[in-house]
Amino acid sequence: MDPKxxxxxxxxxxxxxxxxxxxxxxxxxxxxxxxxxSLGVFFQAENGAVGMGHRPPEGMTDRHLTDAGGRFVSFxxxxxxxxxAFSFGLIRGGHLDLTVxxxxxxxxxGHLANWMIPGHYTPGMGGAMDLVTGAKKVIIAMxxxxxxAAKIVRECTxxxxxxxxxxxxxxxxCVIKPEDDGLHLIERAPNVPLxxxxxxxxxxxxxxxxxxxxxxxxxx
Amino acid sequence: xxxAISIEESVDLIPDGATVMLSGFxxxxxxxxxxxxxxxxxxxxxxxISNDTARDxxxxxxxxxAKCVRKLICSHMGLNTIVQAQYAAGELEVELxxxxxxxxxxxxxxxxxxGILTPTGVGTKIxxxxxxVEVDGKEYLLETPLRADFALIAARSCxxxxxxxxxxxxxxxxxxxxLAGDKVxxxxxxxxxVGMIPPDLVKTPGVLVDYVIKKAA
Numbered sequence: 001m002d003p004k005x006x007x008x009x010x011x012x013x014x015x016x017x018x019x020x021x022x023x024x025x026x027x028x029x030x031x032x033x034x035x036x037x038s039l040g041v042f043f044q045a046e047n048g049a050v051g052m053g054h055r056p057p058e059g060m061t062d063r064h065l066t067d068a069g070g071r072f073v074s075f076x077x078x079x080x081x082x083x084x085a086f087s088f089g090l091i092r093g094g095h096l097d098l099t100v101x102x103x104x105x106x107x108x109x110g111h112l113a114n115w116m117i118p119g120h121y122t123p124g125m126g127g128a129m130d131l132v133t134g135a136k137k138v139i140i141a142m143x144x145x146x147x148x149a150a151k152i153v154r155e156c157t158x159x160x161x162x163x164x165x166x167x168x169x170x171x172x173x174c175v176i177k178p179e180d181d182g183l184h185l186i187e188r189a190p191n192v193p194l195x196x197x198x199x200x201x202x203x204x205x206x207x208x209x210x211x212x213x214x215x216x217x218x219x220x
Numbered sequence: 221x222x223x224a225i226s227i228e229e230s231v232d233l234i235p236d237g238a239t240v241m242l243s244g245f246x247x248x249x250x251x252x253x254x255x256x257x258x259x260x261x262x263x264x265x266x267x268x269i270s271n272d273t274a275r276d277x278x279x280x281x282x283x284x285x286a287k288c289v290r291k292l293i294c295s296h297m298g299l300n301t302i303v304q305a306q307y308a309a310g311e312l313e314v315e316l317x318x319x320x321x322x323x324x325x326x327x328x329x330x331x332x333x334x335g336i337l338t339p340t341g342v343g344t345k346i347x348x349x350x351x352x353v354e355v356d357g358k359e360y361l362l363e364t365p366l367r368a369d370f371a372l373i374a375a376r377s378c379x380x381x382x383x384x385x386x387x388x389x390x391x392x393x394x395x396x397x398x399l400a401g402d403k404v405x406x407x408x409x410x411x412x413x414v415g416m417i418p419p420d421l422v423k424t425p426g427v428l429v430d431y432v433i434k435k436a437a
């Protein structure tokens with residue numbers, strides 16, 4: 001399976017029925033492709049939509065309706081439009097059940113860095129700081145390494161996005177749950193040996209003798 | 221004062237060195253004609269307050285290509301290569317502010333508040349130099365209001381008294397920025413008779429709008 005598809009499928013299993021969910025740019029955006037639409041989940045776009053749907057057919061796009069990456073989207077039945085202050089009120093105010101975001105680094109404290117590489121590239125935080133601070137649950141969906149370099153590190157060297165601990169990290173190799181005592185390795189991707197995961201992770205991972213494989217068939 | 225003005229007249233209103241608030245998100249809900257006219261007029265030393273810088277040729281992009289901006293206050297500038305180059309070369313001063321904080325700072329200025337207290341950014345680099353206020357045992361950053369000499373906004377519809385209605389995600393920062401500019405200039409997609417926008421659908425009352433860009437003759 002394509003690594004990004006694997007990550008998106010696994011994250012989709014975390015989404016509960018009738019919740020409000022915000023998906024970040026990149027791999028997180030793919031998550032909605034693997035979600036059962038009968039769950040009644042509403043996707044928020046921080047630029048002002050509750051109930052975002054898939055990209056409309058070619059030639060049927062509306063330039064007034066885009067997602068937070070500026071891509072054309074549609075609405076699902078029951079959708080609504082809000083302004084930016086209301087949108088971030090939903091995010092900061094504890095009304096957003098889940099956000100799924102990418103990361104440059106995550107560390108043993110469960111801290112996330114995803115908005116700046118000092119001296120190289122400063123894209124800015126956009127809505128990420130508010131999302132990580134305010135969402136009820138934060139899942140990081142990312143490739144396990146960047147060009148061979150570890151992204152799950154002992155301590156973030158890049159500027160943090162929030163002092164809040166993220167709730168789950170899903171990569172193409174494994175699922176990690178940050179807790180008070182560190183990062184717990186709770187699942188392996190199918191056919192990925194434990195040693196491979198440990199070898200591509202700088203941070204210490206807490207694990208038992210038998211780390212179970214992800215069950216990518218099951219769905220909520 | 222005449223409500224309806226031409227693009228040229230709107231450009232003449234805005235002097236070099238002005239603080240300009242520009243609505244829009246990734247180029248959606250931006251008054252594009254005003255942006256292009258300001259760029260063509262070669263305005264200089266603007267302080268631009270805009271959520272993002274979109275791409276090189278969209279949204280506020282033309283203002284950077286024409287070197288109109290000295291200082292930028294935004295939440296994201298990662299997809300505009302001209303902005304990245306000017307920032308790297310030290311030609312552009314940048315103040316990054318989280319998007320939720322950005323819009324509340326503007327709202328604060330627009331509704332007469334002396335600032336906002338937000339948990340966003342506590343314990344991060346952007347908290348440096350900012351006051352921390354504790355309320356009921358939780359820490360918040362004190363963030364100051366953001367106002368502008370001019371708010372440049374876009375609307376779907378505008379009637380003869382300046383009432384504005386927006387459409388879908390092109391709403392974004394428009395109704396908030398309409399509160400926070402000393403002069404508010406709106407570029408609507410259509411101008412309709414009074415009464416065509418039902419009162420419940422007016423998101424910005426015309427009393428807030430100083431100028432509307434009229435249709436080209």
